[in-house]
Amino acid sequence: MTTAFPEQGPLRVVAQQARTAARTLRSLSTERKIAVLHALARELRARESQILEANAQDVAAAQAAGLGAAMVDRLRLTPAALHGIAADVEAVAGLSDPVGESTPEKLLPSGIRVSTRRVPLGVLGVIYESRPNVTVDVAALALMSGNAVILRGGKETVRSNTALEEAIQAALRAEGLPQEAVQVIRDPARERMLELLKLDDLVDAIIPRGGAALHRFCVENATVPVIVGGIGVVHLYLDGSFTQDPNDVRRAAEVVLNAKVQKPSACNALDTLLVDRAALTVLPQIAQSLAAQGVELRADPEALTCLSGAGLQAHPAQESDYGQEFLALTMSLKVVAGLDEALNFIAAHGNHTDVILTRDAAQAERFVQDVDSAAVMVNASPRFNDGGQLGLGAEVAISTQKLHARGPMGLRELTTTKWVVMGDGHTRA
Amino acid sequence: MTTAFPEQGPLRVVAQQARTAARTLRSLSTERKIAVLHALARELRARESQILEANAQDVAAAQAAGLGAAMVDRLRLTPAALHGIAADVEAVAGLSDPVGESTPEKLLPSGIRVSTRRVPLGVLGVIYESRPNVTVDVAALALMSGNAVILRGGKETVRSNTALEEAIQAALRAEGLPQEAVQVIRDPARERMLELLKLDDLVDAIIPRGGAALHRFCVENATVPVIVGGIGVVHLYLDGSFTQDPNDVRRAAEVVLNAKVQKPSACNALDTLLVDRAALTVLPQIAQSLAAQGVELRADPEALTCLSGAGLQAHPAQESDYGQEFLALTMSLKVVAGLDEALNFIAAHGNHTDVILTRDAAQAERFVQDVDSAAVMVNASPRFNDGGQLGLGAEVAISTQKLHARGPMGLRELTTTKWVVMGDGHTRA
Incomplete structure (x- = not known):
């Protein structure tokens, strides 16, 4: 059931590594998050030929498999597109960081002081289709909001996504951060996606990006909470x-x-x-x-x-x-x-x-x-x-459900809050 | 599959009625919501003998069925408990209403003016176990936050919950509001709960209140988003x-x-x-x-x-x-x-x-x-x-997941937002 793709452990191991990485990410300063995104932009530019070569193989395979021209177009990267992706990463680094924001502390009648603090969601699972730019866009938004992310792209883009994952992980290592913060599922089997959808003890949210059938598949099979969107009249x-x-x-x-x-x-x-x-x-x-x-x-x-x-x-x-x-x-x-x-x-x-x-x-x-x-x-x-x-700077998806986020989801929508209670030996009466 | 309980239509019809009622509720003024809660408190007091009589039948049936003393205790209502419930309803009427709050309008470079407005979630499904006070507590919180709610209590409390539903619906009618804003599922069959969990085109959120097994059942079977909670170390x-x-x-x-x-x-x-x-x-x-x-x-x-x-x-x-x-x-x-x-x-x-x-x-x-x-x-x-x-005044549940709400959920956690865009014939470039 969980036979590993040659280059990657079982998905539960992938998710456990993501969870460990998430613990480091959630306490990163804004400055370090900005630094890793700039390192990522540099890696993308430095690896242009490798990434475009991997992408050319995906394109050739897609054409050989008889995919439609529109589909092939969506998966094709050009030098200009890659530079555009790198610039988008730098733009995300310029967005304001919601993590660490606190509500004003309230002194309650019992004597405890209470506030809430904004924190990353933790581990995201993002499932999408053929466009390889999503791999980098989502990784940048996840990192800037302090989240680890497991990416599951289309099977037509496995080579491109692997090359992009290498660039992202190189940037993480260069900044002294765990490379498991961003991992791409390389095994395109549908069973691996199902596995991801059911890891509710390790993954905090699933965000599908694609057509109605993908969203429906996630809603019907996931035990991890799903944020559906992008579809509507x-x-x-x-x-x-x-x-x-x-x-x-x-x-x-x-x-x-x-x-x-x-x-x-x-x-x-x-x-x-x-x-x-x-x-x-x-x-x-x-x-x-x-x-x-x-x-x-x-x-x-x-x-x-x-x-x-x-x-x-x-x-x-x-x-x-x-x-x-x-x-x-x-x-x-x-x-x-x-x-x-x-x-x-x-x-x-x-x-x-x-x-x-x-x-x-x-x-x-x-x-x-x-x-x-x-x-x-x-x-x-x-x-x-x-x-x-709408002024969010970037979006990871557009939610059409009502829980958690509604409409375009930016950095803030990739966060949650925790209650912080300060006392001096207070007990409940 | 969807054979109706004698007194109630199929669950899809119940949910459609809830959805229609929700449209009325979402535009109610705070004053009218306060009025319906005060009417509810009055109905509870006026119907004391009917409610306690129904509850006594539940208690007798539970004892005859050999339920444990602790379980029977949890479902028993006393005159004092009922008056306490009525007072709690009045307390909810005193909480501040989050619906209608707006973020400051921002003028964006394109010329459009953008804000978000806080609105009710819509239709809630709340699934709980034997305590009949939950029926009224949840109904009061749902109404005060402008939501319709479908309640599914334990099978041991069907008579109590039916009597309480009558009180709630009488209060709604007295205030000129659709009584389908609050409906109790009277058929205790598990299939009806499953039906509710899968009505994702009509129900906006499922909130389970109970043990780990109930939460797990909801997470594994629902296509409606579930807010799990109340369980943890x-x-x-x-x-x-x-x-x-x-x-x-x-x-x-x-x-x-x-x-x-x-x-x-x-x-x-x-x-x-x-x-x-x-x-x-x-x-x-x-x-x-x-x-x-x-x-x-x-x-x-x-x-x-x-x-x-x-x-x-x-x-x-x-x-x-x-x-x-x-x-x-x-x-x-x-x-x-x-x-x-x-x-x-x-x-x-x-x-x-x-x-x-x-x-x-x-x-x-x-x-x-x-x-x-x-x-x-x-x-x-x-x-x-x-x-x-923690100062929320009341809670509908304690969430231990990260999406939407984390920790105690009060009125605000029963709401969401919508984007409001004002233009003057603006088009996207």
Whole structure:
């Protein structure tokens, strides 16, 4: 069951080593964490030829195995990409370190003084698919937040990830730190992933990064707590008040276009446009700009009539086109009778990012209050739901669950707290 | 599989109703939440005879079924206990409401304004054992934090819990709120619990309250995120510096005694005393006060020699006596060579509450920094690791995991946040 991959011990041993390393990491000063990230950036640059050579082998193997061009593209590293990764590591070193922050000490009636102190989570397990830059990004965020991490990338990138692991471990050794702080699972067998998911006595959190099937696999099999995310339906509700002024109409069209086409494969791209009946007159203008970018519209009968009246093409929407994440240049469209119907629709289908375009402050506040999603936006593109865009500096994942972290997860979301109690021989009465 | 208990629909329907109710609850003002808790306290008092009658039937059935006296005691309600429960509900109504708190709005370089707003988790599933007071406590904390809750108590308390649910739902109706905000699973079949654990599209968190087996069952079967807790080993390290002054020695004996005997069945009671070799001379005095209270000591050879030299009884410790939660008047004892050995021992066995008794501030800070447990204490009894004692006012459970909440969970730990983004037609570049 736990037969080792030739170069690595059983996963339980890997995790025990990570746990031991985590004890060193959790007490590191910010300065030492910055130093190790700078050492890592240097190692990445110094090992450029080795890393690119390993990556070229992965690419060749993927092509030989007949992987699609998009998949091969995602795993390919170029010199520029590698230098970009090194620069990202240095950027993480510039983020503020949440570890060690304390709440103000409170003197309680019993006489004890109580505070909480922010500490690393401990050992993270991160499971992802083919992009090798994730290996370095996640290692940098884990180290900067004082965590050890076990990385499980896609089987197509084992050579690249091994070369990147060597760079990361060399940086750790150079700074006098245990190299087991960052370990890559090299055995691509699914059983090893299952093993990782069940090491709840050693691993503090599992963070999957990938498609819905990967998240589901983790949720259904893990005994380690899982932070799911990155998956969800994005709605935009266009309120009648945002169409009274030609400038607003132009802005509405720009926001909808940005929401859908700036990066259609992203989880924060628009899926469903809800149009207030009072805004129906401007729908053709919006639809035209979408059609010009090749977006396929799937519309309800009322929107369909409106669009065909304006000589625009659209497909009739099926029920399954609502509450669906498209991740492509396709979106659904529905006319609603106003804010209440929009809110009911979003309550049934939303959880990720939802937007209202409105000039009415009371409508905006009702929307923000009622919509229960990771991010709620007024007059802005849902594409802003991203760690960089929301000011976190970097993100390890976007959580769409409610426990622990919601929305983009930066350094702080890789930490927890502990209670600190100071007494002078105090006993409980 | 989902055959309904006569009086209740399938669990998925129960959860859907909870979800609908949660949408109303999440926007309730603090004033309305206070009002419903006061209504609940009134209902409990008004229904005293019905509730006690239902409880008497549970007690009689438990006795007829041959349940142990301790178990029967735990499920019994008295008029005084019921009035105490009503007073506790009113106390929860006096706690400060974390829902609606906002972080300061930040203007980001892109021009969007960003904040986070604190919101309820949504729908909680709480699974517990025989004490019916938990039904009301948890309902009050859930309602005050704006959450709907599905309660699954022990099968011995179904009649009591049904009577309490009627009181809670009457209070909800009286305040014009959906009674499905609080629902008790009346079918005691284990399959219903399994169903609840797997409703991850409807339930936001599972909080088990009970023994290790219940927590394990939830962790192994749930696809809903679980907050485990209440289980763990408690260590106290007595440093040589705390034995130089007779007052300190007296205090050390008092803290150890309080840690062990004030409530031996509690999860925050002492399990293992680690004695610095330099403090060995005072061990007999401490052991004597423990023995006087009937505490059984299981000691390593060095401590055993010391105790028998002082004419005191102890048993030789087995390896399994370390890292064990006793929940009884038994504890283990080990002599260590100083702080480093104590820290290594705690790193291997601790996660709940760990205490150092010391006069040396540097040793204290090293202990607080290095020990990675839910609560770390200096010169205080571990029995202070409790929601009431740490100033939370009330607790729904004590978490010993690291995600989301760690240590006692009060109202704030029943909430999450959402991102709020304000723009003026902003798009992502």
